[in-house]
Amino acid sequence: MQKRPIRLFLTIMAGCLFWSLQAQETGPERRFEAGVVAGLNISQVDGDKLRGFYKFGFQSGIKADAVLSDRWKVGIEILYSQQGARQSKFDVPSSELDVQEIHFNMVEAPVLVHFRDWKLQVTAGGSYGNIINYSVTEVTGEDGIEAHPLSQDIFSVILGGSFYFTENWVLDVRWSRWLNSPYSEELAETNEQTLVPWIGRTITVRGCYLF
Numbered sequence: 001m002q003k004r005p006i007r008l009f010l011t012i013m014a015g016c017l018f019w020s021l022q023a024q025e026t027g028p029e030r031r032f033e034a035g036v037v038a039g040l041n042i043s044q045v046d047g048d049k050l051r052g053f054y055k056f057g058f059q060s061g062i063k064a065d066a067v068l069s070d071r072w073k074v075g076i077e078i079l080y081s082q083q084g085a086r087q088s089k090f091d092v093p094s095s096e097l098d099v100q101e102i103h104f105n106m107v108e109a110p111v112l113v114h115f116r117d118w119k120l121q122v123t124a125g126g127s128y129g130n131i132i133n134y135s136v137t138e139v140t141g142e143d144g145i146e147a148h149p150l151s152q153d154i155f156s157v158i159l160g161g162s163f164y165f166t167e168n169w170v171l172d173v174r175w176s177r178w179l180n181s182p183y184s185e186e187l188a189e190t191n192e193q194t195l196v197p198w199i200g201r202t203i204t205v206r207g208c209y210l211f
Contacts, residue, residue: 033065037077037172039206045085046199047181049097052090057082057103059204065114073114081106081129083202087139099144101137104200106130110158121162123174129154131182150182154200162208170208177201 041057044050059082065075084102091097112125131152136144160174181197 031067033067033073033075033210035063035170035208035210037061037063037079037206037208039172039204041081041083041202041204043083043085043200043202045102046201047183047196048085048099048102048198050085050087050091050099050102052088053201053203054088055084055086055101055103057084059206061108063208071116073116075112075114077108077110077112079108079110081108081202083200084134085200097139099136099148100139100141101135102198103135105132105134106154107132108156110156112158114162116162116164119164121164121170123158123160123162123172125158126179127156127158127176129156148183151184152182153180154182155179156200160204168210170210172204172206172208174204174206175202176204 038058038060041055041059042053043055043057044053059079061077061079061081063075063077065073067073083104083106085099086101087097087099106129108127108129110125110127112123114121114123131150131154134145134150136148138144138147156176156178158174158176160172162173163171165171178200181199183196183198
């Protein structure tokens with residue numbers, strides 16, 4: 001179950017990158033751009049009683065954009081992304097908590113619209129994500145996966161901004177929020193301590209290199 005999504009992710013990444021590089025043109029009439037991205041996710045999950053953005057994770061992948069005009073682009077990305085939530089010293093007492101940490105390993109495929117003016121770019125769009133695997137650590141330190149069964153499919157909304165240091169090096173800052181919960185009320189009926197549904201929110205800071 002875990003190996004097949006990883007193989008599919010790597011195959012899609014390689015295919016998209018090859019297609020983007022083959023489709024690019026040079027000069028002012030270039031209609032396609034491709035790049036690689038890597039950065040940091042800072043996330044939390046609403047509904048788990050854990051407060052604040054204290055869960056850190058990694059994000060990396062590739063992107064391909066179709067250039068519509070000097071200012072407008074549309075694009076797709078294929079990303080490996082780590083999200084979740086973690087207990088901090090600012091949380092309620094452990095006796096009132098159900099989980100200590102939640103960790104998701106995900107593959108995401110955002111579809112985005114970009115508007116650029118000078119060195120600044122704003123971005124908006126949506127994303128489909130698939131949870132490859134996950135872990136839930138209860139406050140007792142025990143494995144909580146069986147007590148918190150999840151579905152795999154996640155849909156998100158994304159807003160962001162970028163700064164172009166050069167035409168090749170870009171800094172992205174993004175905010176995303178899940179539109180659905182993999183941990184539904186039906187799945188959580190046996191766990192009275194958990195607030196449902198679980199809705200993830202993530203702030204991403206990453207660098208991008210455009211070919």
